[in-house]
Amino acid sequence: MTLVLEWTSAIFLLAGSFLCITGGVGLLRMPDFFSRVHAAGVTETLAAPLLLCGLMLQMEWSLDLVKVLMILLFVLATNPTATQAMAKATLIGGQKPLVTESESTKGDSPSNS
């Protein structure tokens, strides 16, 4: 039983770490803001619950477990919301997604209009 728990937790943690790094690299390397939102938002939404699940599987049954569950729910609720709201605010704020095939990051210079 403990072995199963350990292995499941390890798998969760590894998957979470992988997604986490993927998100970070995407955040750094993507060419314009909207693809960055995509990279950061999507991976984060999955990475955080995975990591927290992995953590939960390692803990014994206590109040702390409930707290982790609350953190999980909280992150799960706020993170996609914040990402969506950010993307929408940016769109309203006047930035356009980069649709042409330009490779440089010219498309996302600050538009202060």
Next chain:
Amino acid sequence: MLIAIAAIRMRDLFGVVILFGVYSLLTAVLFMDLDAVDVAFTEAAVGAGVTTVLLLSSLRLTRRWEAPPRHNPFFSLLVVGVTGAALVYATLDAPLLGDPSAPVHKHVAPHYLQEAAGEVGMPNIVTAVLASYRGYDTFGETLVVFTAGLAVLLLLGFGESGESRIETSAIHDQVVLKVVVKLLIPLILLYALYVQFHGDFGAGGGFQAGVIFATGFILYDMVFGVENARAVMPAAWLPRLAALGVLIYGGVGVYSMLAGKPFLDYSALSADPVHGQHLGVLLVELGVGITVFSIVLSIFYALSGRRRQS
């Protein structure tokens, strides 16, 4: 450290503020690592949350871009360098990190650590020292917060209550955000109450709980608009609430004085001294929480309710 450098170099004040928030998060993690849970808690709630919000709302009222520097920075660099060198030289004599024989650990701290659980009857020694042993200090600090809030209100007022404000901002169209926030706010307020009354056992206490409670209202204000927030918590109540908090704190002190004990000696509150201490700490923390909550919220109202004058 790097963040600090970047924050200095950046001329866009908005970026400075965001980096300052990140910097404060890192500071809090450092506090966690140095075993200062309560301090990390406060720093996270205050530094990363409230300070950022306040700085942003005052940036809205002033302008965003900084003028290019006109002085030669050489002289100030010189001053800073000399002072820094002197300080580094001074640290060579300082006790090493974690050294148990450092003079700090020799004075009153052992007494607190050994006796607090028996004398005050709560496991969280920080709360015990804060509210009981150093009750005078904390009373003074609550008064300082109160006075600062009054000063802000005198300088700015609450602003007009926003009848003529045009609410065309993008947040007011976002349905998803509104629904989620509506669900979250009760959770935040509940959590603040937990922090308030669980402060005897874990990290937390009046200061943090007040800030978190205010954060919940600030969130409501930001997402649902000023009018709605002021309908829930009218601005006129806030100074009265703040005064009420200070009065609770002072009232506990005066009560113990009337009972024939020194000012703020909580053992007068009940027949059993330990129980009295516990009760006193709870009441005092409640007073601190109410004061901090109403002052933070009224500062936010004052800064966000004011219209930009060009």
Next chain:
Amino acid sequence: MNEIAGLFNYWVVVFLMMAGFYVVISQGNLVKKLVGLGLFQASVFILYITMGNLSGGRAPIVTEGVFIYSNPLPHVLILTAIVVGVATTAVGLALIVRIHEAYGSVEEDEIHALDMADDDTRLQEGAGQEESSE
């Protein structure tokens, strides 16, 4: 080696403190000055907490089986200092907002220049009222 590890925190503190100090004395923008004050403040907080730390210690909340706790006194002082710090920052911000309304600028130099110009015109007009020109 041990010395370096033990003193490293202090050096970080000194660096941060000097960074904040530099911002306060050399930058003209008032909001930036406040951020510099915040940096300085945070460095002082870190200094106190560093002094309160004990190797092998735990957070000062009594639990069974733990005998070394870090010093609670600096924690208490800093906890209140943080809240007081944000209150004073808010007062500073309120002052800045008022200054911006009065002068239309938050740059120290420009405010100074405006003050000087104000004084000059007043002298030229010969209006001898010594009213507030602070």
Next chain:
Amino acid sequence: MLTAAIIAILVTMILALVRAFLGPSEYDRMLAANSFGTKTVLLIALGGHALSWHSYLDVALLYAMVNFVGTIAVMRFFENRKQDGKEGSGGAS
């Protein structure tokens, strides 16, 4: 395994921090700061478990909250600025 996850989170934090420094537009900074905050929550949750800090989960929960509030405050700031630009139209102030 926890250690590996913590290292991964630290690497991501550094990446996000670089984006926050570079960030060509302010929106990028906001995104990076938000991502950084989420990573901090995870770091405290995992690291606190690994090093057995006291009541670290309270702090992590608080962070998640504060991070969200901060992001919303930043977004509101954008709108206000835009609104001011429309109304003021002078930009000289």
